[in-house]
Amino acid sequence: MVRKTYSTIGRTTRRKDGVSKVTGREIFASDVVLPQMLHARVLRSPYPHARVVSIATAEAEAMGAVCLTPSDCPAWLYNERQVSIPEKTYRDRTVLPETARHVGEGIAAVAAKTEALAEQALGQLAVTYEPLPSVFDPWEAMAPEAPRLYKDIFLGDVVLPIERNIACFREMREGEVEQGFRESDVVVEQEFRTGRVYHHQMETKGVVCRPEPDGGISVWPTAQSIHNVRQLLGRIFNIPLSKINVHRIPIGGSFGSSIQMNTCIAICAALALKAGRPVRLVLTREEDLYDHCKYPSLIRLKFGVKKDGAIVAGEMTTVVDIGAHNIQAYPLLGCMAGWFVSLYRMPHMHFQGTAVYTNKAPACAMQGYGNPQVSFAVESLIDVIAERLNMDPIDVRLKNYVGLGETFWGQGPTVRSVIRSCGVEEMLQKGKDLIGWESRNRPEARSGRFRRGIGVGRSFHTSGTGAPMSGEVIDYSTALVKFNEDGSVDCLTPLMCHGGGTLEALTKIVSEETGVPLSKVEISPADTRSTGYDVCTHATRGVYCGGASARRAAQQARGILLQFASRILEVNPEALKIRPDEDLGQGVIYLEGAKGKSITVGEVAKTAQIKSWGTAIAVVSHRQVNCPPCFVTNFIEVEVDTETGRIRPVRAVAAVDAGTVINPDLAAGQLEGGLCRGIGLALLEDTDYDPRSGALTCGGNITDCKIFTALEMPLTEDVATFFAETEEPSGPFGAKGVGEAANNCTAGAVANAVANALGLRFTDAPMLPEKVLARWTDYLREKRGA
Amino acid sequence: MNTRILKAEFDYFAPASIGEALALIAQNGPTARFIAGGTDLLVQMKLETVAPGCLISLMKISELSVLKREKGFLRIGAAVTWDRILAFGSEDRSYPALDDAVRCLGKVQVRRMGTIGGNLCTASPAADSAPALLVYDSRVRLVSARGRRTLLLDKYFLGVQQTARAADEIMTEIRIPAPRPDVGGAFQKLARVGADISKISCAVAVERKGRVCVSCRVAMGAVAPVPLMIRGVPEFLQEKTVTASLLVTAGRMISDEIRPITDVRSTAEYRKQVAGVLFRDVFQKAWTRAGGEP
Numbered sequence A: 001m002v003r004k005t006y007s008t009i010g011r012t013t014r015r016k017d018g019v020s021k022v023t024g025r026e027i028f029a030s031d032v033v034l035p036q037m038l039h040a041r042v043l044r045s046p047y048p049h050a051r052v053v054s055i056a057t058a059e060a061e062a063m064g065a066v067c068l069t070p071s072d073c074p075a076w077l078y079n080e081r082q083v084s085i086p087e088k089t090y091r092d093r094t095v096l097p098e099t100a101r102h103v104g105e106g107i108a109a110v111a112a113k114t115e116a117l118a119e120q121a122l123g124q125l126a127v128t129y130e131p132l133p134s135v136f137d138p139w140e141a142m143a144p145e146a147p148r149l150y151k152d153i154f155l156g157d158v159v160l161p162i163e164r165n166i167a168c169f170r171e172m173r174e175g176e177v178e179q180g181f182r183e184s185d186v187v188v189e190q191e192f193r194t195g196r197v198y199h200h201q202m203e204t205k206g207v208v209c210r211p212e213p214d215g216g217i218s219v220w221p222t223a224q225s226i227h228n229v230r231q232l233l234g235r236i237f238n239i240p241l242s243k244i245n246v247h248r249i250p251i252g253g254s255f256g257s258s259i260q261m262n263t264c265i266a267i268c269a270a271l272a273l274k275a276g277r278p279v280r281l282v283l284t285r286e287e288d289l290y291d292h293c294k295y296p297s298l299i300r301l302k303f304g305v306k307k308d309g310a311i312v313a314g315e316m317t318t319v320v321d322i323g324a325h326n327i328q329a330y331p332l333l334g335c336m337a338g339w340f341v342s343l344y345r346m347p348h349m350h351f352q353g354t355a356v357y358t359n360k361a362p363a364c365a366m367q368g369y370g371n372p373q374v375s376f377a378v379e380s381l382i383d384v385i386a387e388r389l390n391m392d393p394i395d396v397r398l399k400n401y402v403g404l405g406e407t408f409w410g411q412g413p414t415v416r417s418v419i420r421s422c423g424v425e426e427m428l429q430k431g432k433d434l435i436g437w438e439s440r441n442r443p444e445a446r447s448g449r450f451r452r453g454i455g456v457g458r459s460f461h462t463s464g465t466g467a468p469m470s471g472e473v474i475d476y477s478t479a480l481v482k483f484n485e486d487g488s489v490d491c492l493t494p495l496m497c498h499g500g501g502t503l504e505a506l507t508k509i510v511s512e513e514t515g516v517p518l519s520k521v522e523i524s525p526a527d528t529r530s531t532g533y534d535v536c537t538h539a540t541r542g543v544y545c546g547g548a549s550a551r552r553a554a555q556q557a558r559g560i561l562l563q564f565a566s567r568i569l570e571v572n573p574e575a576l577k578i579r580p581d582e583d584l585g586q587g588v589i590y591l592e593g594a595k596g597k598s599i600t601v602g603e604v605a606k607t608a609q610i611k612s613w614g615t616a617i618a619v620v621s622h623r624q625v626n627c628p629p630c631f632v633t634n635f636i637e638v639e640v641d642t643e644t645g646r647i648r649p650v651r652a653v654a655a656v657d658a659g660t661v662i663n664p665d666l667a668a669g670q671l672e673g674g675l676c677r678g679i680g681l682a683l684l685e686d687t688d689y690d691p692r693s694g695a696l697t698c699g700g701n702i703t704d705c706k707i708f709t710a711l712e713m714p715l716t717e718d719v720a721t722f723f724a725e726t727e728e729p730s731g732p733f734g735a736k737g738v739g740e741a742a743n744n745c746t747a748g749a750v751a752n753a754v755a756n757a758l759g760l761r762f763t764d765a766p767m768l769p770e771k772v773l774a775r776w777t778d779y780l781r782e783k784r785g786a
Numbered sequence B: 001m002n003t004r005i006l007k008a009e010f011d012y013f014a015p016a017s018i019g020e021a022l023a024l025i026a027q028n029g030p031t032a033r034f035i036a037g038g039t040d041l042l043v044q045m046k047l048e049t050v051a052p053g054c055l056i057s058l059m060k061i062s063e064l065s066v067l068k069r070e071k072g073f074l075r076i077g078a079a080v081t082w083d084r085i086l087a088f089g090s091e092d093r094s095y096p097a098l099d100d101a102v103r104c105l106g107k108v109q110v111r112r113m114g115t116i117g118g119n120l121c122t123a124s125p126a127a128d129s130a131p132a133l134l135v136y137d138s139r140v141r142l143v144s145a146r147g148r149r150t151l152l153l154d155k156y157f158l159g160v161q162q163t164a165r166a167a168d169e170i171m172t173e174i175r176i177p178a179p180r181p182d183v184g185g186a187f188q189k190l191a192r193v194g195a196d197i198s199k200i201s202c203a204v205a206v207e208r209k210g211r212v213c214v215s216c217r218v219a220m221g222a223v224a225p226v227p228l229m230i231r232g233v234p235e236f237l238q239e240k241t242v243t244a245s246l247l248v249t250a251g252r253m254i255s256d257e258i259r260p261i262t263d264v265r266s267t268a269e270y271r272k273q274v275a276g277v278l279f280r281d282v283f284q285k286a287w288t289r290a291g292g293e294p
């Protein structure tokens, strides 16, 4: 297809926030310094499960510290995530709990003049605990005699009893799965696991809160949604929203770890309100490691297929160990079902998901939200099918993938929409050529110590959670666009950028729509008082949803500007166009074919001001009624050292169908970043707990919780990235998302590459050298024996 | 739960001479500690596993930063940073095992701050400089109010983070004898990621005459309470024609000799399993280098 040409969109440009970031001048939450500011530290439970009997604060207070204990805090139960509708929001925690449910759970806090002093004061808090029995394994947790984390919690405004530590359960069916399996020629079934990965975002969570003289509060948080932070603080502390101002401040990476209002924000706000002074609270890395992780997965997956490779039935059963709090397990299970049914057509399906509380750090969304886990299982089993049927793995995928014109419900059963752009086939074909698929051998053909194998994996993510009907998740964005009196443009939106270039993309969208050169379009600082609601930068929705609202606001403001111009030029506004003129640094309004009938945007805006016509300005609150899948494909070649068990990725092809690509270099960067974390999910990342102490075996230390860096990735010249040539009709200028998609298929591709290298399949990630070597040794022994 | 905030208060001195440093350690009582780059000590202080009342920096003492060849030895001051050793190694190729070790030690920040003396004084069984220095038959020089002494590195390590150095002794330098002309050396480690403490490491120095191993020294890290000098294999390989099967046998002997444990980085079983392979890889590299190849 022929792509539209744009003046700004799709061009590689210098990032607007680049200079401040590389020179260290960017201000993050932890850099905010206010007069009279105190520094806070949180006392954290050494026990995985214990009742806090008493906390004596006298000694800490004698040192001049302000102390916060559960009795100082509102008793209202909250859920830190505000993306689901209230009736589907599980509320199980308070600002400070009376019972600690995992090692590292904050139970008291202090604020003092310096952080070191606060740390000393923390040591003076005398806590009496009553240790309670704890449970770390989700299966054990579901046993009737297991220690219980909760008697009951709230679901919306209704008391919800918790039985056998089951936080929630979801089951979905389409067709008749048993009949589907009966009709199948081949049935394959396996169990898959992925680890409890820590987000490893560069910036640990932090916040600065300032109580205001009017009883309100100003907040500078690490957050992906300033409005949700504001609403929750308002509810917890009973402050009118008009008196709470949450500022957007750059975030040092997130991977989804700040979709929810971070619990340190509530603690810091409570301290600031009590102290009557600004308070800064920045988690140490160790605290951050005890604060959140990816949802680990345990998936039993079964497919029934016909001899020709057509999938007839699929069944997925999953148990998710969510840790000590239910942040978003209910939508997670819905999404896992959605990822499962939307990858491949399946006339008959059955999904069962159980989320279980255990005494571990709470799991929350992380890049892909259950999708890397599901895709790891599905993509692995698709290769098993190919093997059983002696088919090319690519052909099995092409035969079954959900594509153009088909309905899918990636974000769960209430978020259904039809696919209108799809680059699946293109990516498989082109990727296949780039990796050299045709020369891929069977594992039996290999010998020697170092064995290479090539694997493919595909997946998708939805761009946002929009749908024609309002469902269980909230999804809309608000943006304001205005023309300034010199012809430059401001765009104001509470949308957040996690570092991937979301706001950068918005400036391009606004530039394209207004015709004003990119150098004259800026994103305004945002806070909750001056912006309309935006749900959150999550679910790969920044560009597709946030961008769409900005484009609409730009359209409307442009309409007003052209009205003004039409008065000056005496031309019907509909006949006018705007093009950017880089040399002038202006948008130029002109009547096509008519010489002399042109004027710059700046002149029009200035005239409108002088003549008191007004400002060309518009605010739009917009919901996307679709959440199109951005498809991804990875081809990965690995080399396995059969004597040390070490697996090394040596070559990779990463492709995305993101519709119109707005920031090409940043989108490629997303693909590479996703690849790196995906390889980490497959080969390295996990967090273990010591069942005796309930502590992380890494002790919370990043030294013993590793991630891959450029050092372990294939060389730059051995990584190819490309974009499918598609255009999404419902996206701003044809754009879809990239972010989460980028890492969804990687672990599956790695597993398939390893299976191709060795003839031995690993279904439990991470594939650490210790595990690989042990299994390989057994495998060889068995083979020799047989 | 914190490696960021240093809450303890302590005195800090940065003397310019060994005499001053020794006087300070004597004056400041048993909780006084020397500090070099601080890459080990500061972490321990933040974790509160040690709580020095007084820190005496060694970084301003010029004697501790020598780095030169002299009278058949390479002298490396204890306070010489990895950066400097790395720069030295890219010009002087006499100690490739040490150079290999430094190349995979830490990353930019640690190499800029960390010192070779600090590595040997922390005396972790996984200290990456130790196996390389052991195979080169290095010595360490110690000084205290009681006088100076020189110890073979082989006699210096006593247990996990335990050495023959007394708390009030300063390590002044490491002396490495110049290797004989036909000696090749190499070091390699296995780790979870590229920049990491070793799961297991190995250094080899081998003197080669054609296809015959005249003599060799082998040392391994993270396989015992101390960086371990391997005893059996050098004897076994001495004066033998080197073949693949000979090295397999030698590797097996090494697996039998080491006493690894299971820790946060790896398992005892794995370490035993890969020790032989790692040895063969490192031996091969050292052997090739001894043959005059890079």
Ligand SMILES: Cc1cc2nc3c(=O)[nH]c(=O)nc-3n(C[C@H](O)[C@H](O)[C@H](O)COP(=O)(O)OP(=O)(O)OC[C@H]3O[C@@H](n4cnc5c(N)ncnc54)[C@H](O)[C@@H]3O)c2cc1C
Residues within 6 Å of the ligand: B033, B034, B035, B036, B037, B038, B039, B040, B041, B042, B043, B058, B078, B079, B104, B105, B106, B107, B110, B113, B114, B115, B116, B117, B118, B119, B120, B121, B122, B126, B127, B128, B129, B169, B170, B171, B172, B195, B196, B197, B198
């Ligand atoms: C992120 C990171 C990565 C690391 N990676 C590696 C690695 O890959 N391999 C590795 O081996 N190590 C590694 N380390 C450990 C550490 O960097 C090294 O051991 C380093 O060489 C220590 O030197 P230093 O000068 O910083 O020691 P310091 O921390 O200053 O001192 C360490 C100890 O030695 C004592 N001391 C220091 N110098 C003397 C002296 N001259 N005389 C007497 N006592 C002395 C101090 O009192 C202290 O007890 C790493 C550390 C970090 C933080």
